[in-house]
Structure formats: C-alpha cells, structure tokens
Amino acid sequence: MSKVPQCKAISVRLGAVPDSVRSCILVVGAAAMLCAAAFGRADGVIAAAEESANSPVRSLAATCAGCHGSDGVGTPDSSIPSIAGLPPERFIEQMRAFRAGEGNPTVMRQIASGYSAEQTRALAAYFASAAKR
Amino acid sequence: MQRRDLLTQLVAGCTLSLAGCAHIPSSRAKPRVVVVGGGYGGATAAKYLRLFSNAAIDVTLVEPNPRFVSSPLSNRVIAAEMSLADLTVDYDRLHARHGVTLVRDRVSAIDAGGKFVVLAGGARLRYDKLVLSPGIEPMIEPIEGLAAAHQSGQIVFAWSGGAETLALQRQLAAMRDGGVFVITVPESPYRCPPAPYERASLVAAYLQAHKPRSKLLVLDANQDVTAMAPLFKRAWRDLYGDLIEYRNHYSVVGVDGADLRLRFDVQEDVHADVINVLPPLRAAGLAVDAGLANVNGRWCEVDFLNFESRVAKDVHVLGDSIQAGPMMPKSGFMANAHAKVAASAIVAELRGDAPNPQPMLANTCYAFVSASQAMHAASVYHFVTDQGRFEPIAGTGGASAAWTELEARYALSWARNIWADMLG
Numbered sequence: 001m002s003k004v005p006q007c008k009a010i011s012v013r014l015g016a017v018p019d020s021v022r023s024c025i026l027v028v029g030a031a032a033m034l035c036a037a038a039f040g041r042a043d044g045v046i047a048a049a050e051e052s053a054n055s056p057v058r059s060l061a062a063t064c065a066g067c068h069g070s071d072g073v074g075t076p077d078s079s080i081p082s083i084a085g086l087p088p089e090r091f092i093e094q095m096r097a098f099r100a101g102e103g104n105p106t107v108m109r110q111i112a113s114g115y116s117a118e119q120t121r122a123l124a125a126y127f128a129s130a131a132k133r
Numbered sequence: 134m135q136r137r138d139l140l141t142q143l144v145a146g147c148t149l150s151l152a153g154c155a156h157i158p159s160s161r162a163k164p165r166v167v168v169v170g171g172g173y174g175g176a177t178a179a180k181y182l183r184l185f186s187n188a189a190i191d192v193t194l195v196e197p198n199p200r201f202v203s204s205p206l207s208n209r210v211i212a213a214e215m216s217l218a219d220l221t222v223d224y225d226r227l228h229a230r231h232g233v234t235l236v237r238d239r240v241s242a243i244d245a246g247g248k249f250v251v252l253a254g255g256a257r258l259r260y261d262k263l264v265l266s267p268g269i270e271p272m273i274e275p276i277e278g279l280a281a282a283h284q285s286g287q288i289v290f291a292w293s294g295g296a297e298t299l300a301l302q303r304q305l306a307a308m309r310d311g312g313v314f315v316i317t318v319p320e321s322p323y324r325c326p327p328a329p330y331e332r333a334s335l336v337a338a339y340l341q342a343h344k345p346r347s348k349l350l351v352l353d354a355n356q357d358v359t360a361m362a363p364l365f366k367r368a369w370r371d372l373y374g375d376l377i378e379y380r381n382h383y384s385v386v387g388v389d390g391a392d393l394r395l396r397f398d399v400q401e402d403v404h405a406d407v408i409n410v411l412p413p414l415r416a417a418g419l420a421v422d423a424g425l426a427n428v429n430g431r432w433c434e435v436d437f438l439n440f441e442s443r444v445a446k447d448v449h450v451l452g453d454s455i456q457a458g459p460m461m462p463k464s465g466f467m468a469n470a471h472a473k474v475a476a477s478a479i480v481a482e483l484r485g486d487a488p489n490p491q492p493m494l495a496n497t498c499y500a501f502v503s504a505s506q507a508m509h510a511a512s513v514y515h516f517v518t519d520q521g522r523f524e525p526i527a528g529t530g531g532a533s534a535a536w537t538e539l540e541a542r543y544a545l546s547w548a549r550n551i552w553a554d555m556l557g
Contacts, residue, residue: 054480065550066547069550069554070184075549075553106543
C-alpha cells in the first residue's frame with residue numbers, strides 16, 4: 001500500500017470526529033508538517049504555508065512600512081497617517097492626488113510617482129485588508 | 134514535481150513514522166538564519182525573515198548592546214532638543230512577538246566555508262544563511278594625531294549614536310560664547326549624507342539661542358554640500374545669517390587634540406574651541422576582517438537581488454557597509470529597505486525558489502534645519518536588470534520646496550514608525 005492513500009484516509013475520517021479528537025489529529029498533522037520541513041530541507045523546501053507570507057505584493061507594501069509602520073499601522077499619535085484599512089478607491093485617489101501635487105503632499109509627491117497604476121491597485125487591495133490581518 | 138505534491142508526499146511519509154520525527158531536534162527542523170547587528174538593517178531583517186517565512190525559519194540576532202539607540206535624530210540630542218532615552222528602544226519585542234532568538238554578544242569571526250560564526254564569548258552559531266548588517270567604522274589612521282585626540286576624548290565623532298553624542302553635547306554646552314565650533318565633512322560616500330549639514334543647522338540654532346557671539350564653521354572635503362544643497366544653504370542664510378560659514382574642498386590631514394587645531398592638505402590651519410571631526414568611513418571591522426569589503430578594502434559588494442556578498446556564498450550584507458549604487462544613500466531608511474528585499478530573497482531561496490526579480494526600495498531622508506523645522510529628500514528605486522543594480526525611478530527623486538514645521542512633525546513620527554517597523 002502506498003503512503004499517499006493512507007494520508008487521504010486520515011483526512012476523510014476527520015469530518016466525522018468530535019472537535020476534541022479532531023484538534024488532537026490536527027496537532028499530529030502539525031507535527032507531520034514539521035517533519036515535512038525537516039525532511040524537505042535537503043531539497044531546499046521549508047514549508048508551503050508561508051508562500052503567501054512572502055508574496056510580491058507584501059514585499060511591495062513593505063516599502064511603505066518605513067514611514068507608515070508595519071502593514072500600514074503607525075504608532076499611536078503619529079502625524080503620518082496609518083494606511084491599513086483604507087478603502088481601496090480612497091487609496092488610489094490619494095495616490096493620484098499626490099502625483100499631481102494637489103494639496104500639500106510633501107514627501108508623497110516623490111514617493112507616489114514611484115508606483116505604477118497596477119502597483120497602486122495592488123497596494124490599495126493589500127492595505128484595505130491589512131487591518132484584518 | 135510541484136512543491137505541493139512533494140510536500141503532500143512528505144507529510145504522508147511522516148505520518149507513517151511520526152514517533153521518529155518527533156525526536157528530530159528543532160534546531161535541525163528549520164533552516165537557521167543568523168543576523169549580526171541590531172541596527173536599522175539587522176533588526177528589520179530579523180523581524181521580516183520571521184514575517185515573510187511565517188515563522189518557518191529560526192532567526193537569531195546577535196547584538197552586543199542591550200537596547201537599540203538610533204543615530205537618526207541624534208543631532209537633536211547634541212543640540213539638547215531631545216534625550217538619548219527618546220532614541221532608545223528595547224529589543225525584547227523581537228523575541229516576544231516575533232520569536233527571534235536574541236544573543237547579546239559580539240561576533241569575533243565568520244567561517245563562511247564552515248557556515249558558522251564565532252561569538253566573542255566563545256560559542257559557535259551554525260547558519261544556513263548569514264545576514265550581516267555591521268554598520269561602519271571610522272578610518273582614523275590617515276588623519277595624523279586623530280587616534281590620540283579621539284582616545285583622549287578631546288575630539289569626538291558622534292557618528293554612531295550613544296556615548297559620543299552625549300560627549301559632543303557636553304562640549305557644545307561648555308563652549309564659551311564667542312567660540313568657534315568646527316564640523317568637518319569627509320568625502321562622499323559616508324553614512325547619512327544630510328547629517329553633517331543637519332548637525333550644523335541644529336548646533337547653529339543652539340548657539341544662536343545660548344551663545345550668540347559664537348561661530349560655526351563647516352569644513353567640507355566635497356566640492357559642495359552633498360545633500361539638499363540649495364535648501365541647506367538657503368536655510369543657513371535665512372535662519373542664521375553670518376553664524377554659519379561654509380567652506381568646500383577642505384580635506385583634514387591632521388589634528389592636534391591638545392591645541393584644538395586642524396591641518397589641511399592645502400589651506401591654512403584652523404584653530405577652534407570645539408572640533409567635531411567626521412572621519413572617512415568604511416564597512417565595520419567584522420566585514421573587513423572577513424574579507425567581505427572587496428571594494429577598495431572599504432565597502433562590501435553585493436548582488437542587489439538578494440544582497441548576497443559577491444565574495445562569500447550564503448553571506449548577505451546590508452546597510453551602510455555595502456558598496457551602494459549611484460544615488461543610493463547610506464541611510465537607516467535604506468538599510469531597512471535593503472533588509473526587506475534580502476529577507477524576501479532569503480525566504481525564497483530557502484524554499485528552493487528564485488528571489489523576486491523586481492524588488493523595489495524607497496528612501497526618505499528628513500533633515501532638521503532648526504528645532505521645529507525640517508525638510509526631506511526622497512526617491513523610489515527599482516531593480517534595473519541589465520545594470521544589475523537599483524536606480525531611482527525617473528521622476529521620483531526630489532526634495533522639499535522649503536523647510537516646514539509640518540515636516541518636522543513627520544520626521545519625528547517617521548522615526549517612531551520605523552523603529553516600530555524594525556523592533557515592534
């Protein structure tokens with residue numbers, strides 16, 4: 001018997017067990033993931049769970065964090081606004097206004113010009129959901 | 134084979150022999166990254182390696198100081214506008230929130246072949262990837278008399294925050310009204326291009342308020358102010374009149390600490406009441422001793438896609454110690470940006486993936502021209518593949534139209550937010 005079907009058998013049975021038992025199995029599953037990481041090291045694989053953690057948009061958003069704080073959340077009383085949770089359309093409109101020099105954009109006049117329309121939309125979507133992370 | 138398929142099989146394999154798996158020491162279960170240096174680059178790298186890997190990498194930060202003390206804003210401490218405590222942040226959240234292992238020690242040697250570092254305390258730390266953010270050190274030897282004058286405390290640099298910042302503050306406070314305060318600026322590149330000129334501005338503001346008959350002399354080895362030149366010169370004229378005198382092409386070749394005298398390659402000697410020498414800089418001794426400073430023995434050349442040293446595999450170098458591209462200032466903000474690019478690339482490489490081929494950096498340098506007014510220069514950079522380096526994106530580089538109180542508030546908030554981004 002191959003190993004993969006046995007793994008599937010475990011997951012199929014999961015649906016029918018009480019929560020307490022299920023969490024036990026999940027703990028075992030987590031241990032198994034750790035094992036996967038251990039064995040996978042030789043192939044340069046650390047785990048799949050962090051794939052989205054290292055997404056290109058997260059790296060792009062990290063360029064904003066140097067002023068606006070990690071994931072767009074600034075410190076309390078910061079004069080620089082937090083951008084986490086901004087509605088995407090507001091984010092995109094603000095960036096347009098900064099590029100155009102409207103209002104008093106100060107540093108954002110230079111910074112906003114560095115991001116393409118596509119990047120701006122990706123950042124808007126990222127920060128709109130950032131507050132929930 | 135797809136990674137997920139591989140992983141599924143590995144998970145399945147593990148469930149068959151879970152008992153055996155459980156005995157694998159955790160130190161072997163995860164890749165290990167050792168980060169050396171807890172400044173703007175290193176602290177950021179440690180945190181973002183954990184964030185970008187979803188905690189799947191063991192990260193150890195080696196830093197001898199018990200707390201982070203910022204160099205940015207330290208010119209305000211010299212001018213008695215802030216205290217060193219205002220610039221000090223604990224490292225403990227890196228551990229408590231992000232699971233970074235903190236080792237309070239100094240690295241004495243790097244064995245890139247054996248993939249371990251040796252701590253001053255004697256212990257060895259094995260790594261899969263090493264991140265060095267060692268900062269800079271002054272090149273004292275070329276300036277005759279400087280070693281002795283610095284050793285005695287007669288002449289301080291105050292270029293890496295901390296104790297020398299306070300020493301210079303005391304020298305300024307003790308100077309007689311009517312005295313001459315000299316700041317010398319080394320040839321570019323050096324850490325934080327606008328900082329000598331910000332220091333001049335803030336010291337001038339202090340003198341104007343407390344010792345108005347005094348004079349501030351900026352003696353610059355460069356042909357002009359190296360950052361925000363028109364703004365600084367206008368600010369000095371408008372705010373301080375004759376109090377600040379700027380002279381270009383002044384290269385210090387010798388000092389006399391007892392007599393407080395400076396000697397230059399061409400010009401007449403200058404005598405002063407306080408002399409603040411900013412000596413030429415190079416990558417910190419750890420990087421130089423490890424043979425990583427392959428550019429003129431001063432700076433470390435890296436592959437900008439992942440910040441890996443050009444001379445040592447799996448050794449990544451960040452911050453002020455690298456040979457930066459043109460228009461890439463040596464700043465804390467840039468070190469923070471380097472660290473995020475490197476962290477993302479290292480996480481990808483430890484997964485067996487290629488790094489992001491189009492990384493970006495952003496930089497803002499704020500500079501105070503008085504206690505309550507500041508201005509900025511900023512750029513966004515993209516990786517230019519055929520050049521193999523970062524360049525400013527056309528149309529992004531630029532500076533303030535003028536110094537304002539609003540930008541001073543932004544500058545103070547920037548510091549608190551980036552400290553939280555590194556350490557919070």
